[in-house]
Amino acid sequence: MKMRVEAEREICQARIIRVVAKDLVLPNGRRTTFTIVEHPGAVAIVPVHADGDVVLLKQFRPSIGEELYEIPAGTIEKGEAPLATAKREIIEETGFKAKQWSKVGEFYSAPGFCTELMHLYVARGLSPATAEGDEDEILKPVRMSMDAALKLIRTRKIRDAKTIAGLLIHHGQRR
Numbered sequence: 001m002k003m004r005v006e007a008e009r010e011i012c013q014a015r016i017i018r019v020v021a022k023d024l025v026l027p028n029g030r031r032t033t034f035t036i037v038e039h040p041g042a043v044a045i046v047p048v049h050a051d052g053d054v055v056l057l058k059q060f061r062p063s064i065g066e067e068l069y070e071i072p073a074g075t076i077e078k079g080e081a082p083l084a085t086a087k088r089e090i091i092e093e094t095g096f097k098a099k100q101w102s103k104v105g106e107f108y109s110a111p112g113f114c115t116e117l118m119h120l121y122v123a124r125g126l127s128p129a130t131a132e133g134d135e136d137e138i139l140k141p142v143r144m145s146m147d148a149a150l151k152l153i154r155t156r157k158i159r160d161a162k163t164i165a166g167l168l169i170h171h172g173q174r175r
Contacts, residue, residue, distance in 0.1 A: 001027035011035065016075055039116035042109070043086040044073040044162045046170045047094055047123045053143050054167070055094050055126075056158075060138040069142070069158045071166045073118070082119040091129045094141045099125030104169050109162065120166050122173075146171060 007023040018038040025031055047055040060067045074089035076082055083101060091097050105120040149167050152158040158167070 003027055006031075016040070035113065037110075037114040037116075039075075039109075039114055040078065041076045041082070041117045041119070042073055043076065043082050043089060043119045043121060044071050044166050045086050045090050045121045045123050046071050046104075046166045047090055047096055047098065047126055048170070049126055049143065050124075052174075053145055054149055054170075055096065056142050056144065056149060056163070057093060057139045058142055059140075068160050069152055069163060070160045071163045073162060076119075083121070086119070086121045086123070090123055092132065093137075093139060095128060095130065096123075096126040097129035098123035099127070104173065105165075107165060118162055120162075120169065122170055146174070 004025040005022050006025060009021045010018065011021055012019040016039065019035065020038060021033055021035050023031070023033050049055070055072070056069045057072060058067050059070050072090050072093040074085055074093070076085045080088075083103070086101065087097070100123070102122045102124075103119060104122050107118055107120070108114070109116045109118050146167075149158070150171060153164055153167065158164060
């Protein structure tokens with residue numbers, strides 16, 4: 001099934017995203033205008049210590065005015081491979097580097113309006129590392145058992161979709 005783009009208008013160009021309105025002919029022949037957030041893609045990482053503990057972030061998100069528990073994540077920069085992004089982001093956000101990397105999945109974060117494809121990794125063999133974090137991020141790494149992280153999902157204290165997906169995929173692979 002294919003759709004055809006008949007026209008495209010840029011609504012907004014921001015640092016990471018671009019918002020466009022597209023006049024489309026859908027696979028069923030219907031015409032519509034659809035507003036799409038174009039995103040370069042991102043990575044998310046489940047950092048796992050040798051004893052099975054995971055590293056989450058308590059991160060303040062201005063869009064909702066709240067602090068959330070999240071797995072480390074970041075936007076893929078132009079020309080950067082997803083794994084390179086993951087290796088950069090884990091150091092910047094957690095203060096750890098990893099020896100072993102496994103890609104365990106990929107998913108669209110919000111395909112109803114956004115093109116962002118998230119690449120999900122599990123990182124093992126953690127050791128301390130340092131790098132400059134992003135100036136606009138307020139975050140604190142938190143180490144916890146996998147059971148504690150799953151309890152935070154069950155009690156709705158983890159409400160970030162990539163974190164829920166990442167932790168549940170990792171948990172399912174451990175079994």
